Amino acid sequence: MPRPRAPKRTMELTEQAVEHGVARLAQLDEARQAKRDRCTRAARDAASDDNDPVDSLSPVFDRFTLSGGEAVVQSTNFSEEDINMLWRVVEEHVVLRWNVGRGKKCKYGGKDVMLMMLTALKHCGKWDVVASVFKINPPTFQKMIMKFTEMISPFVYARFVEDTNTKWSMRELVVAGKTFSNFACARYATDVTFQPANIPYGLCEGRSIYFSGKHKLHGYKVEVSVLPTGKAINCTSHHPGHVSDIEIFRRNQAFHSQNMKKSEADKRLQDEGPLVTEYPD
Structure with missing residues (x-):
């Protein structure tokens, strides 16, 4: 006769657990930054003696805010005000798509999962590390974050x-006085950024495509185009680390061809660029 299964023990997320988890994330972040020879800044421990349960639609987020003003910043690189502003933008989209329809529902609301997603994007070298901060089983946490990310990303x-x-057309940049100081005729700047990743499992041949000879690391590359205002206007899909920067640029040629073409309003602007004769349009 099979033995009855013992009931699963659930762990409650408390202010002390948040404090401990944030401290662990801060330590991991400092170690990672030190390994890359970057300057690190000390993080203050979030502290609170209030153990009363939080009664709200986003108890996890409220636990973090009650644990100290730095808890949210250290976990996500966003301030409490930034996250509230972001939530106001995405709330309607999330409410209409998260925990709706048939099937098993997630016990966490949209704002709480958004906080977890931002924390994972900053610290997620391994899923179990971030999952332990929120007292969630790692496979469950990974599935939840991936599902939420796929829903909200577009x-x-x-x-x-x-x-x-x-x-922000070229005309808008000129009128607002926000062009590049050293190259005023350029609408945006483009570069390829590299994101290190863990060495993938599998045969050596399969892993080698993720190795970047330029960075001497395994990872992914994406091309990002940024306006003089500092805001991105395009980001490509990720590519394995071995793909050259120029090849990524060529694969994104359709975007550049469309966005470097002058509009009728742009043609009335004074153009003193070095290639204005060869490429007047």
């Missing part, structure tokens, strides 16, 4: 990247 990209590209 909306966030359209809202903060594509809309910015539409708003």
Whole structure:
């Protein structure tokens, strides 16, 4: 006769647990930054003696705010005000798509999962490290974060990247006085950024495509185009580390061809660029 299973023990997320988790994330972040020979800044421990349960639609977020003003910043690189502002932008989109329809529902609300997602994006070298901060089983945490990210990413990209590209034409930059100081005729700057990653499992041949000879690390590359205002207007899909920067640029040629072409309003602007004769349009 099979033995009855013991009931699963659930762990409550308390202010002390948040404090301990944030401290662990801060230590991991400092160690990672030190390994890359970057300057690190000391993080203050979040502290609170209030153990009363939080009664709200986003108890996890409220636990972090009750644990001290630095807890949210250390976990996500966003201030409490930044996250509240972001939530106001995405709230309607999330409410209509998160925990709706048939099937098992997630016990965490949209704002709490957004906080977890931002924490994972900053610290997630391994899923179990960040999952332990929120007292969630790592496989469950990974599945939840990936599902939420896939749901919210297209909306966030359209809202903060594509809309910015539409708003800031070359004429708008000139009128606002926000052109590049050293190259005023350029609308945006483009570069390829490298994101280190863990060495993938598998045969050596399969792993080698993720190795960047330039950075001497395994990881991914993306090309990002940024306006003089500091806002991105395009970000490509990620590419394995072995793909050259120029090849990524060529694969994104359709975007550049469309966005470097002058509009009728742009043609009325004074152009003193070095290639104005060869490329008047």
